[in-house]
Amino acid sequence: MGGDSGAREGPEIAKRASRGATAATGRRISGADWIAGAILAAWALGQLARDAILPTALLFYVPSPLVALLLLAVALVARFRRLPWLRIAVSALAPAAVALLIECRWLPATVAPVAGGAPLRVVHWNVSGGWVAPELQAREIARLRPDLVVLSEAPERVARRVAPALPGFRHETFGSLTLLARELLDGEWLERDRRLQVVRGRFGWGGRSWSVFAVNLGSSLLEPRDPSLRRVVAQLEARRPDLVVGDFNAPRRSRALGRLPPGWRHAYDEAGAGWSATWPVPVPLLAIDQTLVGPRLRATGYRLTGTPWSDHRLQLVELVPAGPG
Secondary structure, eight states: OHHHHHHHHHHHHHHHHHHHHHHHHHHSOOHHHHHHHHHHHHHHHHHHHTTSSHHHHHHHTSOHHHHHHHHHHHHHHHHHTTSOOHHHHHHTHHHHHIIIIISOBOSOOOOOOOOSSOOEEEEEEEOGGGOSOHHHHHHHHHHTOOSEEEEESOOHHHHHHHGGGSTTOEEEEETTEEEEETTEEEEEEEEESSSEEEEEEEEEETTEEEEEEEEEEOOOTTSOSHHHHHHHHHHHHHHOOSEEEEEOSSOTTSTTTTSOOTTOEEHHHHHOOBOOOOBSTTSOOBOOEEEEEOTTEEEEEEEEEOOTTOSSOEEEEEEEESSOO
């Protein structure tokens, strides 16, 4: 009987050992966990520090949707290799939530009714040098019936192709920044170096004179954007334009752009809704084209349009005077 009992206990002990090994496997930290943890920690550091210094800026510039997809890919590989995968997949919810709930807004803005005439319609577009279908780019701009157009990466040869599509408009080109308006009064350089270009223009609309900054920041990832953004904000405080538009090559949540002077707002935050990223088309992941609205104006509409003719989406902003006088 003792031999029979020992024979029966042997398989039971083996089964318990197998179950223990399986449980230990489920609890162990795998290589996939380490990879996912490193991705999530780097992303979280970028979100917390943002562009305070260049290393954290590089982490901040990694699109949150891309981080979520990377985590899901790691989870898929872990599942294929019979490793714990569910917790990795769940961790993808954090960058997905930031992309969908913080970087974007989905409810249409509540805009007070506009009394009087039509709003000021402003188009900003980085036309990527106008190398792809410039005639179609010009036609797209004209279709939107703008009052003011600001073009990035648009040297004089681009302006000469766009201007005929907008009868009655004047244009001035400063390097690769072009301004077009019916009542374009003048323009001047405020900042002009490799990292930052700012042009101040004045235009007439509604019987009043208005000023706009056209902004372009360098795109090199090896140079910090925060100093240039702070220069833009300093010019904004010193000269008080009514509108600032351009290719900032920096997300709207950058430190300098998140602390605008009193009375200034992002047009997207005030009147926009939907996916806010502007680059790269056809799958935009980063909101790097911006419109800032000053105290004399308020945004009543903000729309982004993607086309096959540029790697940036076009911004269409509708604005009205914030008050009389």
